[in-house]
Amino acid sequence: MLPDTTPVTPDAHTLALRLRFFRIDPGVLARLAALRPFAERTMSDIIDRFYEHLLSQPETRDYLDDPALVERLKRKQAAYFLGMFRGEIDLAYVQGRMKVGAVHAKLAVATQWYVGACTHYLQLIHEHLHRERASDEERRASFEAIERIMHFDVSLAIDAYIARHHESRLRHQEAIRELSTPVIRVHDRVLLLPLVGTIDSARAQRVMESVLVRIGEEHARVLLLDIAGVTVVDTQVADYLLKTTSAVRLLGAKTILTGISPQVARTVVELGVDLTSLYTRNTLSDGLDLALSLLDKQIRTIDQERV
Amino acid sequence: MTPGAHASSTERLQIEAEADVVVVRRRARELAIAQGFDAFAVAAITTAASELSRNVWCHGGGGHALLETVSDAGRVGLRLRFIDEGPGIADLELALRGGCSTGRSLGLGLSGSRRLVDAFHIETSPGEGTTIEVLKWARFPH
Numbered sequence: 481m482l483p484d485t486t487p488v489t490p491d492a493h494t495l496a497l498r499l500r501f502f503r504i505d506p507g508v509l510a511r512l513a514a515l516r517p518f519a520e521r522t523m524s525d526i527i528d529r530f531y532e533h534l535l536s537q538p539e540t541r542d543y544l545d546d547p548a549l550v551e552r553l554k555r556k557q558a559a560y561f562l563g564m565f566r567g568e569i570d571l572a573y574v575q576g577r578m579k580v581g582a583v584h585a586k587l588a589v590a591t592q593w594y595v596g597a598c599t600h601y602l603q604l605i606h607e608h609l610h611r612e613r614a615s616d617e618e619r620r621a622s623f624e625a626i627e628r629i630m631h632f633d634v635s636l637a638i639d640a641y642i643a644r645h646h647e648s649r650l651r652h653q654e655a656i657r658e659l660s661t662p663v664i665r666v667h668d669r670v671l672l673l674p675l676v677g678t679i680d681s682a683r684a685q686r687v688m689e690s691v692l693v694r695i696g697e698e699h700a701r702v703l704l705l706d707i708a709g710v711t712v713v714d715t716q717v718a719d720y721l722l723k724t725t726s727a728v729r730l731l732g733a734k735t736i737l738t739g740i741s742p743q744v745a746r747t748v749v750e751l752g753v754d755l756t757s758l759y760t761r762n763t764l765s766d767g768l769d770l771a772l773s774l775l776d777k778q779i780r781t782i783d784q785e786r787v
Numbered sequence: 788m789t790p791g792a793h794a795s796s797t798e799r800l801q802i803e804a805e806a807d808v809v810v811v812r813r814r815a816r817e818l819a820i821a822q823g824f825d826a827f828a829v830a831a832i833t834t835a836a837s838e839l840s841r842n843v844w845c846h847g848g849g850g851h852a853l854l855e856t857v858s859d860a861g862r863v864g865l866r867l868r869f870i871d872e873g874p875g876i877a878d879l880e881l882a883l884r885g886g887c888s889t890g891r892s893l894g895l896g897l898s899g900s901r902r903l904v905d906a907f908h909i910e911t912s913p914g915e916g917t918t919i920e921v922l923k924w925a926r927f928p929h
């Protein structure tokens with residue numbers, strides 16, 4: 481299992497550093513708090529027009545195909561919007577903002593749309609600020625404060641995106657690690673190929689080729705194909721097993737399939753794949769017994785030999 | 788959509804490379820285990836996820852999967868959707884009959900997946916893509 485998707489949130493110290501970097505000081509926060517009545521007044525228009533914009537763009541419209549969803553998001557957006565005018569940025573605020581980013585990342589909203597939408601949002605706020613009765617100086621200071629906190633929020637969202645991306649990289653790496661496979665000589669003329677994890681098409685090709693070469697080199701008569709470590713036997717794996725078996729047969733050797741779990745047996749039957757043309761044994765050791773008997777050898781216990 | 792079923796938040800995974808097929812089915816497996824699916828049901832939904840996401844990748848030219856857990860009248864399940872905007876399936880009846888592949892494989896992925904799940908719904912139109920929705924209930928609800 482991989483760690484949860486929630487990204488690492490900064491502590492109080494890094495939060496203070498980040499606020500300083502974004503030049504969000506107590507003055508800016510106080511200004512934002514003072515803008516709260518403005519925010520409450522203009523909020524519904526800004527949010528409506530924001531969603532109008534999102535719905536007019538094919539890239540963002542796809543995510544908003546359900547009117548009930550849009551309504552729900554608008555309500556969330558209102559809370560998000562007012563959050564900027566609380567006059568306070570604490571760790572809970574940071575967590576909330578990162579969660580917003582994480583949700584967008586999870587839905588695979590590309591960062592370009594996320595950042596682009598924020599820019600549009602800012603523009604809508606700007607328009608409204610322009611209509612306020614205030615001096616140019618005041619307006620500029622207000623806009624700057626809003627701009628800073630929005631950019632601060634976006635930076636948190638991007639952190640969440642990066643964390644999500646990192647996590648999906650880890651997942652891929654894990655998946656790739658599943659893909660390696662060695663051929664082992666277990667007995668004179670008997671080779672074992674323990675398949676583990678995932679068999680992707682490129683690797684299947686390579687593994688099959690190396691198995692065939694080894695069979696040729698060792699004059700092997702039997703190949704034990706153990707699939708106990710394979711998580712999923714789907715049609716691609718089944719196809720691979722069947723193709724390997726026929727290629728091995730062409731080299732004059734036999735394939736024994738071992739390590740089929742009850743779940744895999746059931747699934748393969750439901751899929752409609754016919755593996756009955758293969759020798760199969762439940763366990764690897766039963767498979768080895770069969771291999772030896774196919775080679776006309778038996779492992780006799782010393783006792784039996786003495787008899 | 789399954790009537791009456793309540794769904795959790797949806798997880799979206801891109802399917803653009805073969806490794807994504809592995810990621811999708813691993814995630815489906817994790818969710819199934821977390822939902823308390825028994826080993827047979829886990830194998831079934833994981834295999835169906837593998838088949839259908841591979842079809843998205845190799846026939847549909849890539850797309851995405853949506854994964855969500857659902858609950859309905861005390862039972863829990865997993866709903867998976869596979870969406871692509873590829874060529875669509877020209878002869879759906881033939882494709883669902885099984886044993887017919889436009890590639891060089893067995894051609895059993897689609898028909899087999901349908902047997903592995905509890906509900907199977909497919910929408911496809913030529914040139915516009917394919918959406919397949921499957922639902923699997925945990926066999927032994929707790």
Ligand SMILES: Nc1ncnc2c1ncn2[C@@H]1O[C@H](COP(=O)(O)OP(=O)(O)OP(=O)(O)O)[C@@H](O)[C@H]1O
Pocket residue numbers: 715716719838842843846847871873874875876882883885886887888889890891892893894895896897898917
């Ligand atoms: N998402 C899709 N988009 C377009 N065509 C598809 C899609 N999924 C399936 N098909 C078509 O349906 C046929 C049957 O699919 P199915 O998964 O059963 O077989 P396959 O993928 O060819 O082989 P395999 O047995 O390895 O899965 C495919 O050959 C393909 O032509």
Ligand SMILES: [Mg+2]
Pocket residue numbers: 715838841842895896897
């Ligand atoms: Mg297929």
